[in-house]
Amino acid sequence: MAEIGTVGPTIGGALTPQIGSNKADAAVLSFNQRVMSWYGIIAFLLLWQIAPYLGLTDGRFIPPLSEIVADAGKLIANGEFFVHVASSCQRVLIGLFLAVVAAIPFGILLSGFFPRLTRFLNPLLIILGNINPFALFPLFILLFGVGEMAKLAIIFWSSLFPILNFTIYGVMHVDPILIKAARSMGAGKANIFWKVVIPAALPSIFTGFKMGATVAFLFLIAAEMLSANAGLGYLVHNASLNNYIPRIYVGVLGIAILGMGFTMLINQVEKLLLSYKDEVKVT
Amino acid sequence: MGFLRKYGCIIIFLSLWELLSRTGIINPIFFPPFTVVLATIYKMTLTGEMVIHVRLSLMRALVGFFLATLMGVPLGLMLGTWFKSFYKFTELPLEVLSQINPFLLFHILILFMGIGEAPKITIVFWTCLWPITFSTMNGASSVNKNLIKAGRAFGLGSFGLLTKIVLPAASPLIFAGLRLGLGYSMFMLVAAEMMGASSGLGFLTLNSQESFQLNKMYAAVVVIAFLGLLLDFIIYMIGRKYFLLANEGYVTVGEN
Numbered sequence: 058m059a060e061i062g063t064v065g066p067t068i069g070g071a072l073t074p075q076i077g078s079n080k081a082d083a084a085v086l087s088f089n090q091r092v093m094s095w096y097g098i099i100a101f102l103l104l105w106q107i108a109p110y111l112g113l114t115d116g117r118f119i120p121p122l123s124e125i126v127a128d129a130g131k132l133i134a135n136g137e138f139f140v141h142v143a144s145s146c147q148r149v150l151i152g153l154f155l156a157v158v159a160a161i162p163f164g165i166l167l168s169g170f171f172p173r174l175t176r177f178l179n180p181l182l183i184i185l186g187n188i189n190p191f192a193l194f195p196l197f198i199l200l201f202g203v204g205e206m207a208k209l210a211i212i213f214w215s216s217l218f219p220i221l222n223f224t225i226y227g228v229m230h231v232d233p234i235l236i237k238a239a240r241s242m243g244a245g246k247a248n249i250f251w252k253v254v255i256p257a258a259l260p261s262i263f264t265g266f267k268m269g270a271t272v273a274f275l276f277l278i279a280a281e282m283l284s285a286n287a288g289l290g291y292l293v294h295n296a297s298l299n300n301y302i303p304r305i306y307v308g309v310l311g312i313a314i315l316g317m318g319f320t321m322l323i324n325q326v327e328k329l330l331l332s333y334k335d336e337v338k339v340t
Numbered sequence: 341m342g343f344l345r346k347y348g349c350i351i352i353f354l355s356l357w358e359l360l361s362r363t364g365i366i367n368p369i370f371f372p373p374f375t376v377v378l379a380t381i382y383k384m385t386l387t388g389e390m391v392i393h394v395r396l397s398l399m400r401a402l403v404g405f406f407l408a409t410l411m412g413v414p415l416g417l418m419l420g421t422w423f424k425s426f427y428k429f430t431e432l433p434l435e436v437l438s439q440i441n442p443f444l445l446f447h448i449l450i451l452f453m454g455i456g457e458a459p460k461i462t463i464v465f466w467t468c469l470w471p472i473t474f475s476t477m478n479g480a481s482s483v484n485k486n487l488i489k490a491g492r493a494f495g496l497g498s499f500g501l502l503t504k505i506v507l508p509a510a511s512p513l514i515f516a517g518l519r520l521g522l523g524y525s526m527f528m529l530v531a532a533e534m535m536g537a538s539s540g541l542g543f544l545t546l547n548s549q550e551s552f553q554l555n556k557m558y559a560a561v562v563v564i565a566f567l568g569l570l571l572d573f574i575i576y577m578i579g580r581k582y583f584l585l586a587n588e589g590y591v592t593v594g595e596n
Contacts, residue, residue, distance in 0.1 A: 101433040118451045181349040187523075187572070188565045191531045191542070195549030195557055199370055278443045279531060290443070297447040305447050313439040320439075 120303045125310070128303040142311065144287040145277060148205075149319075152212025153273045160217050160269075161262060164224030169254060175225055182225070186218030190276060194283065203284040208277070215276040216269035223265025227258030263327050270323060274316045289315070372555050380559040394563065397533065397540040400457065401525040401571075404464025408521055412469045413514060416476025421506055422498070424481065438470040442528050446535055460532040460540075467528040468521035475517025479510030515579045522575050526568045541567075 106122040108114045132138035168175045190211060197214070201207035231254050239253045281290025293308035344351075354374050360366045361373040384390035419427040442463050449459040483506050491505045507514075533542025541564050548556035 097429040098433050098436070100429075101436075118448075177345070177349050179349075180346060181353050184350065184565070184569065187568055188561070189527050189530050189568060191527065191534065192545050192561045192564045194534070195545055196370075196561070198549070199554075275441065275443070278441050282443060282535070293444050293447055297450075302451065305444070309440055309444045309448070312441050312444060313436055316439050316441070317435065 118302065120306065124303045125306045129307045129311075132304075132307065138307075138311070141287055141289050141292045141308075142315065145281065145289045145312075145315070148208055148212060148280075148288065149270075149273050149277050152209045152277075153216055153270060155209070155213050156216040156220055156269060156273075157266065159213075160221040160265075161224050164221045164262075165228055165255070165258070168225040168228040169250060172229065175229065179225065182218065182222060186222050190215040190272075191279065194279070198283075207284075208280040211276050211280045212273050216273040219268040219272060220262070220265040223268065224258070224262045227261025227265075228254060230261070231257040260331055263323075263331065267320070267323055267327075270319060271316075274312070274319070278312060369554065372558060376555060377558040377562055380555040381563060384556070384559060390559070390563065393539060393541050393544045393560075394567070397526075397529060397542070398567070400460050400533075400540065401464055401529045404461045404529070405468050405522055405525045407461070407465045408468035408472055408525075409518060411465075412472030412517070412521070413476050416473040416478075416514070416517075417480050417502065417506065417510070419473070420477040420480025420510070421502060427477070434473075438474070442467045443531060443535070446532060450536065455536045460529065460537065463532045464525045464529050467524045471520040471524065472514075472517040475520065476510060476514045479513030479517075480506050482513075483509040519572065519575050519579065522571055523568070526564070526571060530564060 102122055105119070109119065109121050129138065167178070193214070194211065197207050197211050201210050235253050235257060236249060239249050244252065277288070278290040278293075281288040282294045289308050289312050292311075293305050296302070296304035296308060357371065358374045361368045361371050381390060419430075445466060446459060446463055449462055453459045453462065487505050487509055488501060491501050496504060529540070530542035530545070533540035534546045537543045541560050545557055545560040545564070548554070548560060
């Protein structure tokens with residue numbers, strides 16, 4: 058879903074909690090607040106653990122946490138878990154890498170040097186990006202079979218359009234004042250491109266990349282469920298077919314943690330890379 | 341001329357598809373010409389087959405979306421205003437929950453709900469809930485402090501502040517969340533219908549592929565794409581009419 062110009066978090070988006078900090082004891086406060094969110098998750102996990110024993114939930118369908126952890130431990134001990142995580146990661150990273158390599162240079166070139174062509178192509182690109190990749194699944198299977206190629210193609214296709222559309226949006230919406238200022242200070246075309254347009258467009262490109270990464274994880278799982286013999290999606294699918302319920306939860310939590318870790322990593326990279334950009338509060 | 345400039349690209353794309361398929365440059369078995377797909381849609385509408393699937397899919401998507409709106413907007417408002425410290429407490433669990441992959445959730449939902457309408461609607465509900473909640477929360481918690489101070493100075497109680505100041509001030513972001521949610525609703529619905537259903541557009545797509553009726557498959561894909569754009573267009577129009585959307589443009593066909 059290429060939602061250009063939409064602010065606010067996506068499903069996988071990072072939240073920006075506001076931390077009050079004009080007090081003298083701001084440090085203590087912020088520490089407490091950071092711990093606070095851990096209290097929350099501890100309470101949540103505790104509730105999960107004891108709910109079946111209290112009869113709040115059915116232990117067969119929502120097994121207590123200890124059972125899930127035990128099963129995860131078993132999978133980790135025999136090394137199976139890492140095989141699944143590795144093959145899932147590999148697919149996501151390759152698909153995402155290909156999408157980035159294709160979309161960012163193409164988007165920058167297209168919108169940087171052929172703005173009129175870009176404006177002409179934009180509706181088509183946005184429609185293609187809005188087409189539900191899930192609906193195209195059968196088509197990918199027809200074209201690429203059920204092997205690794207098809208999965209990579211699905212991940213590539215689904216993450217391509219958010220990245221491409223946000224790149225184009227970023228380059229097309231650079232503040233004209235910045236460009237005029239650079240020009241009046243005598244910057245040449247190449248200089249403007251590298252020193253003004255790219256840095257100004259980078260936040261938007263990053264937003265696209267984050268969106269692409271979220272979508273890539275989503276479709277990785279979908280692709281692995283349709284046909285695979287390794288990967289976290291396969292793990293869940295297989296456990297579900299065998300009615301082995303704790304293992305479903307292992308897979309679900311594994312993917313959630315993997316996705317969150319990846320999001321955090323991207324956020325850190327973004328912070329490093331976009332240090333020139335002030336933190337803008339979403340209003 | 342304005343029309344051509346806006347939609348020319350799409351027309352070229354469709355004619356290219358038609359031409360390449362008719363001349364056999366791309367395999368017409370895998371890529372039937374666009375007019376054939378349109379004819380298939382027409383035929384399926386006449387026999388009523390398409391109507392059934394579209395109606396069911398729309399019903400599921402919209403019910404899930406409305407339920408998510410009913411829950412997400414108040415929840416976001418509460419977490420963003422009165423229960424800010426409670427939000428700090430629940431932030432991590434909420435984030436974990438929002439990260440749970442809806443595809444995988446389906447397997448768990450089937451355990452509870454069987455394979456009827458309920459798990460599909462729940463999946464749509466779950467997927468829409470998070471963008472709506474988080475967006476509303478962001479909007480509610482970042483309302484201009486001066487507005488709230490002014491409201492308080494004029495003697496509004498906390499409920500009045502919520503309904504008369506926070507809600508209108510947050511409405512652009514709430515609306516952005518709703519629009520995102522509606523987009524996701526169709527998205528996930530098709531996925532849910534592919535995994536376990538005997539009706540709906542997702543089922544139609546997968547079933548026609550499995551029985552190698554590619555014309556039907558393309559018909560379903562085109563209808564899904566069209567419905568997605570249509571829903572986005574409708575919610576955009578509603579938003580433009582009833583919400584303040586100063587900084588937001590309609591990004592699908594039209595702008596630029």
